[in-house]
């Protein structure tokens with residue numbers, strides 16, 4: 001079995017020692033090629049090359065950003081995606097293996113992997129030896145002739161504004177810790193527009209919902225973690241179903257506090273409240289905005305957009321887990 005390991009040396013919790021331990025462990029089980037990412041987007045190119053060269057596995061040591069790039073490289077194949085037309089498209093692409101090396105590691109943890117890289121390495125090695133695979137669906141966002149796949153979430157509005165603000169802080173050298181996200185979210189709440197909702201949600205078979213301030217689009221649950229606590233605005237979302245959505249039509253504290261309390265409490269029922277828009281297991285929907293709205297995907301800020309379509313891509317990848 002041939003595997004390409006992509007290491008992002010700049011990811012928050014990745015270091016040379018962890019990388020070397022992992023290389024030794026994986027190298028004893030598979031024929032291993034190791035590549036370090038050198039710039040933004042490099043993981044996509046490397047994963048695309050791995051697929052073109054017929055590798056069986058693409059392994060990633062890094063955070064959710066690097067995993068997102070690798071997944072996009074695997075699906076946007078260099079010579080076109082000939083797997084999309086297979087009954088099971090995942091079987092025509094290298095399998096994915098992830099070892100958490102970022103700050104939040106949402107994708108890895110949502111798959112049930114331990115957040116500790118050493119323990120996670122043990123778990124994925126076992127999966128590799130036993131051939132244990134899980135087929136997962138992905139989300140795809142499409143806007144203005146562009147598109148990108150996402151593994152766990154996308155968002156428009158306030159949450160994307162917070163992602164943008166945290167990215168700004170990281171640009172000035174500060175790390176993205178859970179505390180920093182929470183503090184930035186609280187500070188930014190004072191600045192976000194709470195009086196002029198910009199978005200309308202619509203889709204095939206979905207009644208139009210107007211006046212949406214922010215929307216979280218999920219391919220799995222949890223949406224994120226604050227430390228060890230899972231945050232679940234869309235508790236029914238899963239890798240094996242279509243996309244879920246939670247939209248907020250009120251941004252005042254009286255409306256938001258009960259919702260925040262509910263999504264921070266582990267529960268199987270959907271959040272309840274009068275000004276919520278919720279979708280479960282949908283193949284496609286579109287958010288259109290009266291003015292450009294902040295947009296994020298797997299925690300990566302992607303600018304301001306006026307219309308984004310979200311599509312579920314079933315059976316997209318096999319993950320060794």
Ligand SMILES: Nc1ncnc2c1ncn2[C@@H]1O[C@H](COP(=O)(O)OP(=O)(O)OP(=O)(O)O)[C@@H](O)[C@H]1O
Pocket residue numbers: 008009010011012013037038039040041042062063064065066067069101102103104105106176299
């Ligand atoms: N050599 C590099 N130098 C600078 N940036 C890089 C390099 N290699 C990859 N990147 C970029 O770093 C970004 C962040 O990496 P990654 O997501 O792996 O770690 P993280 O940000 O610590 O984790 P998380 O996404 O969980 O917060 C990615 O978008 C990737 O494009």
